[in-house]
Amino acid sequence: MGEPSPAGTSRLEAFSDGVLAVAITLLVLDLHADSGDPAGLAHQLAAEWPSFAAYVLSFFIIGVIWVNHHALFALAADADRRLMFYNLLLLMWVSTIPFTTATLASYLRTGGSDARLAVLLYGASTEGMAISFTLILRHLIRAGLLLRPVSAAEGRRAVRRFGIGSVLYPLVTAVGLLSPQLMLLLYAGMTGFYILEQTPGPPV
Amino acid sequence: MGEPSPAGTSRLEAFSDGVLAVAITLLVLDLHADSGDPAGLAHQLAAEWPSFAAYVLSFFIIGVIWVNHHALFALAADADRRLMFYNLLLLMWVSTIPFTTATLASYLRTGGSDARLAVLLYGASTEGMAISFTLILRHLIRAGLLLRPVSAAEGRRAVRRFGIGSVLYPLVTAVGLLSPQLMLLLYAGMTGFYILEQTPGPPV
Amino acid sequence: MGEPSPAGTSRLEAFSDGVLAVAITLLVLDLHADSGDPAGLAHQLAAEWPSFAAYVLSFFIIGVIWVNHHALFALAADADRRLMFYNLLLLMWVSTIPFTTATLASYLRTGGSDARLAVLLYGASTEGMAISFTLILRHLIRAGLLLRPVSAAEGRRAVRRFGIGSVLYPLVTAVGLLSPQLMLLLYAGMTGFYILEQTPGPPV
Amino acid sequence: MGEPSPAGTSRLEAFSDGVLAVAITLLVLDLHADSGDPAGLAHQLAAEWPSFAAYVLSFFIIGVIWVNHHALFALAADADRRLMFYNLLLLMWVSTIPFTTATLASYLRTGGSDARLAVLLYGASTEGMAISFTLILRHLIRAGLLLRPVSAAEGRRAVRRFGIGSVLYPLVTAVGLLSPQLMLLLYAGMTGFYILEQTPGPPV
Numbered sequence: 001m002g003e004p005s006p007a008g009t010s011r012l013e014a015f016s017d018g019v020l021a022v023a024i025t026l027l028v029l030d031l032h033a034d035s036g037d038p039a040g041l042a043h044q045l046a047a048e049w050p051s052f053a054a055y056v057l058s059f060f061i062i063g064v065i066w067v068n069h070h071a072l073f074a075l076a077a078d079a080d081r082r083l084m085f086y087n088l089l090l091l092m093w094v095s096t097i098p099f100t101t102a103t104l105a106s107y108l109r110t111g112g113s114d115a116r117l118a119v120l121l122y123g124a125s126t127e128g129m130a131i132s133f134t135l136i137l138r139h140l141i142r143a144g145l146l147l148r149p150v151s152a153a154e155g156r157r158a159v160r161r162f163g164i165g166s167v168l169y170p171l172v173t174a175v176g177l178l179s180p181q182l183m184l185l186l187y188a189g190m191t192g193f194y195i196l197e198q199t200p201g202p203p204v
Numbered sequence: 205m206g207e208p209s210p211a212g213t214s215r216l217e218a219f220s221d222g223v224l225a226v227a228i229t230l231l232v233l234d235l236h237a238d239s240g241d242p243a244g245l246a247h248q249l250a251a252e253w254p255s256f257a258a259y260v261l262s263f264f265i266i267g268v269i270w271v272n273h274h275a276l277f278a279l280a281a282d283a284d285r286r287l288m289f290y291n292l293l294l295l296m297w298v299s300t301i302p303f304t305t306a307t308l309a310s311y312l313r314t315g316g317s318d319a320r321l322a323v324l325l326y327g328a329s330t331e332g333m334a335i336s337f338t339l340i341l342r343h344l345i346r347a348g349l350l351l352r353p354v355s356a357a358e359g360r361r362a363v364r365r366f367g368i369g370s371v372l373y374p375l376v377t378a379v380g381l382l383s384p385q386l387m388l389l390l391y392a393g394m395t396g397f398y399i400l401e402q403t404p405g406p407p408v
Numbered sequence: 409m410g411e412p413s414p415a416g417t418s419r420l421e422a423f424s425d426g427v428l429a430v431a432i433t434l435l436v437l438d439l440h441a442d443s444g445d446p447a448g449l450a451h452q453l454a455a456e457w458p459s460f461a462a463y464v465l466s467f468f469i470i471g472v473i474w475v476n477h478h479a480l481f482a483l484a485a486d487a488d489r490r491l492m493f494y495n496l497l498l499l500m501w502v503s504t505i506p507f508t509t510a511t512l513a514s515y516l517r518t519g520g521s522d523a524r525l526a527v528l529l530y531g532a533s534t535e536g537m538a539i540s541f542t543l544i545l546r547h548l549i550r551a552g553l554l555l556r557p558v559s560a561a562e563g564r565r566a567v568r569r570f571g572i573g574s575v576l577y578p579l580v581t582a583v584g585l586l587s588p589q590l591m592l593l594l595y596a597g598m599t600g601f602y603i604l605e606q607t608p609g610p611p612v
Numbered sequence: 613m614g615e616p617s618p619a620g621t622s623r624l625e626a627f628s629d630g631v632l633a634v635a636i637t638l639l640v641l642d643l644h645a646d647s648g649d650p651a652g653l654a655h656q657l658a659a660e661w662p663s664f665a666a667y668v669l670s671f672f673i674i675g676v677i678w679v680n681h682h683a684l685f686a687l688a689a690d691a692d693r694r695l696m697f698y699n700l701l702l703l704m705w706v707s708t709i710p711f712t713t714a715t716l717a718s719y720l721r722t723g724g725s726d727a728r729l730a731v732l733l734y735g736a737s738t739e740g741m742a743i744s745f746t747l748i749l750r751h752l753i754r755a756g757l758l759l760r761p762v763s764a765a766e767g768r769r770a771v772r773r774f775g776i777g778s779v780l781y782p783l784v785t786a787v788g789l790l791s792p793q794l795m796l797l798l799y800a801g802m803t804g805f806y807i808l809e810q811t812p813g814p815p816v
Contacts, residue, residue, distance in 0.1 A: 018429075018632075018634070020222075021219055025227050026641075035313060041307070041311060055300075056296065059292075081679065085675075088672065091675075092668070095640050099645075102644065109647060117657070118645075221423045222426055222630075225429075226430050230430075237510075237514065239518045240514075246525055271493070429630025429634055433707050436711050439708070441714075449719060464704065474700075475700075
């Protein structure tokens, strides 16, 4: 039967869309309120603010990964096995986000060393995603899987531009060890900046 | 590597289909009955009627969003980054529906200020969806992303027609502050009317 | 903006695939075993046999719906709004299956009037699916949405052939009121017969 | 209406991608940490190491199935009903993985006959997948559904190459009856070897 001929990237994109869509939607499972709880709904919602903040943040962090994945694979002509496994690695880290988000939200309320550990876990998820994404990008360039070849200088620039998260996420995590709340703000600022910076166009 | 060339809307539609499909199916997780419960099944089901009503209602509210999303993107030629983020915003609100539906169902039984707060939460979900949808529509028109250009007058008409939910949902929510049960009926009526009005064709 | 031009059925199929895939996979959430349970694993698994039987059965019932959906929409040229809402109705019933399956599995163990009610709930899910499917088929024929027109006689024959479930499911449910175990066997037999009957081909 | 004309494999692939994406992402639901637990986060994570190990392992086992499914169906020209049901059988086994993974992780900590039973359950999932995959491959070859016909000798070679899992998984399971920890290492080694062996290319 030999090796399959290049099959393009459409199924890799479809599977990735599926995993990203499920992971981003499972985030909601960490939000809950129950009339059986003696605390009224207002108190429950107020006590759960870290869950709401973390929900919105993680939704847009996964959303940005999807936007980047979409932009990158629009430039790809084909996928080889190695690319598929780098992509699986990315998806594995993305799939941990509902867990690390819930853990972060749970321990933000407690503070102390447990909160710092939860911050590290969340940082591991985002850093794992950023590194996997860089592996995908670098392999696409080196293995000649792009629609048009890029020069070594162009490639380095692209890796540097997309790889900026790999550098920023550990810094933000380090801040989180001092103040998890400040970390949430920094993540939100980075994600917001990224969204605005990447979306020139007519003002609406 | 430059900016990716226009990649069409097919992957944006696939990802949206994924999130909408997961969110609409997660609604079922709020339905449960357990033989370990000392109350018999009939009593459990009777006590859970708000969950069943909310399940059907939210299923069709998300379903209508899907139908509209489908109709709108069938007219779109391309997506830019801003559109992708407006779409993410829509999906974020859609993804909250399983949570706000479960909360509404839970507090419908209790009444009082908690029920009113649950009504407001549910209203925030539907209003957030309606506003995001209007942002998407307006940006498609203004940024010239449609398959054929529309005049300013046509554009305003379309925004007004699709934006009707943004006006009706707060009104329905206001009614819900007085009577959550009546609100459910109004939502159901609106959704049912919308379905019937939008589906001319040979009688079956 | 006018009405969208015929957009084919590809997105309707993609969304349906998504809902069917999520619903069929959520069935697994009813299977669980826990080392914290004082009963050993073997006892837990033995006590849970209805959950395993219901898992396999419901997996193939949804699977058969997918196969039929696939076969039917391969014949469809286009979808109108009414078809989309009939399809939503089908998906709504499919999405209830994880709930009605879990309820059936839970009460099979108890017997009595609760078990009979659980049988009726499960029957409502399958009957709801069968009726929705018939509505879709009939509308495809009457509204001229098929790739090639069919005669009235052909149409009636197709509706009768696909609609056989609408007649058989209530009969099987009636048997379930007497013996839920026998009902499971009948469902399994029907599904198995359907799979074998529909899959002629070289012996493997 | 007659039998549908060959519709290719695109929808079968889309549905399979959906089920595989949901199953692989549901694995995360077995990871949890809670600030309400009197044990600190570090202790909870340490006690949960089998869940983390099992998460990564099962993620890549399902991932490898996806990669193989992708490679195989890139060679397929069409799907018949029998193929669809073999594919459903594969997906049914894949969908059990979140359950058997959680059970394995839960009982790894306890050891004894329960751990051995959990090992057998996990082995049933992987063996079920391997056998279903072989059924799909064999039917594709025998029923002439491939893009280009293969000789009997080529076919036997392909079945043998892909079917190697069906032989190795029971051996690994047998080892697991003696030492579940060693089994995890063997699975990891097999999966890692498979990934490396299948991904020649420029070193990165």
